[in-house]
Each structure stands twice: as structure tokens, then as C-alpha cells.
Amino acid sequence: MIDFTLTDECGADCPKWIEKWVEWWNARVKEREPLAMMECGHGYVESLPRASRRMVRVANTTYEFREFTYNNCLSDLSKINQSKSVRQGRPMADHYLQPAKPHRPLALCERHRDTWYGGFSRETGEMKGYARLETFGETGLLNVILRHGESLGVLNGLFSYMNDNANVKLINYLRIASATETLTAFKRRVGFRPWDPVTSEFIEEVHA
């Protein structure tokens, strides 16, 4: 399900790329901590609560979603990063408040990918929200997802776009029990459900 294996087809940066996550992933398996997971290609929008479905529809009329190259969007990235000094009740790490610096493009392979997705205003062309999806075989790990402080709803459209276009079976958004209750509630509203890293199955929840 999650593919951390190195093969002859791997690029020069694959070993480090894998190393970055394997320890985190193995710790979650060891502790059997429920992960926040969404399944792709199974009627994502229809599965959402009504309010979230509406936000996806509005987002699709307001923004255009697509992959982008990090180094080509530094100014928009900086504006998004700097638009809020506090998120989810916590101060942003200092590097987000500095201008975004160019990245060295990574030499990866088809199974191990580094993809940036953005939501661009249909009116001005400016990017208003973005996500970095780090893919290992059939599972994508969401490392960063941020929106401009004034652009409510852009992330709803971004999740929907990635669900349709990321070419993975599962998207993980770290743990279901997040640092704040607001973040946990957000993850659930946009379609992430608890998933057992030991059995690789979703955890059935009993609703009262």
C-alpha cells in the first residue's frame, strides 16, 4: 500500500525522500495510531457532508486547480504563507513568514513523487491555496496544505481535485487526532476517516 522500496528505477534523491517518512510511518504502525485517510476514485464529493459539497462546488467556480512548479510560483507562495501568522491557534514556523526560496528540483521516480497542487483565482490568476503531496506508490502523504487567509473554501476544492487527479488510491493527512480539535474536525469535514496502519483498513465508526 505504501511503497518505500528502492529499485533500479529510483532516482538519486529517492533514498532520502523515503528516509524522511519511513521512520514516521513505522512509529504510527508501532503505536497503532489511527491515520487520517481518504480513498480516491470512489465518489469523493458525494460522500461529503452537504455543507462541504457546496464548498467544493463554489471553489470550482472561483478557482482553477492544477499542478504547479514550486520555483515558478514563489511570489504567490510567499503571499499565502505570510497571510496568517497564526493558524489553528498556533504561530506559524518562522520560515513560512520569510519569502519562499527556490527549491532544488528532486531526482525521483514514477513511484516516488513530489507534487505541488494549487488553486488559482479564475479572476486574477493568483494562487490562493496549495498542497504538497509526497507519493509512495499508491499512497500520497500530505505534507503541507495552506491557503491564503482571505480565501475560504479553496482547500475544499483542492482536496477534491487531488482526489480525482493525484493518481493514488489513498491520501493521508497525518494522524486523525491532530494537534487541535479544530484541525481534526476540519480533516473529517473534508472527507478524511480513521484508518488502521496495521491492517491497512478504514476503522468502522459507530455513530450514535
Ligand SMILES: [Zn+2]
Ligand atoms: Zn523511487
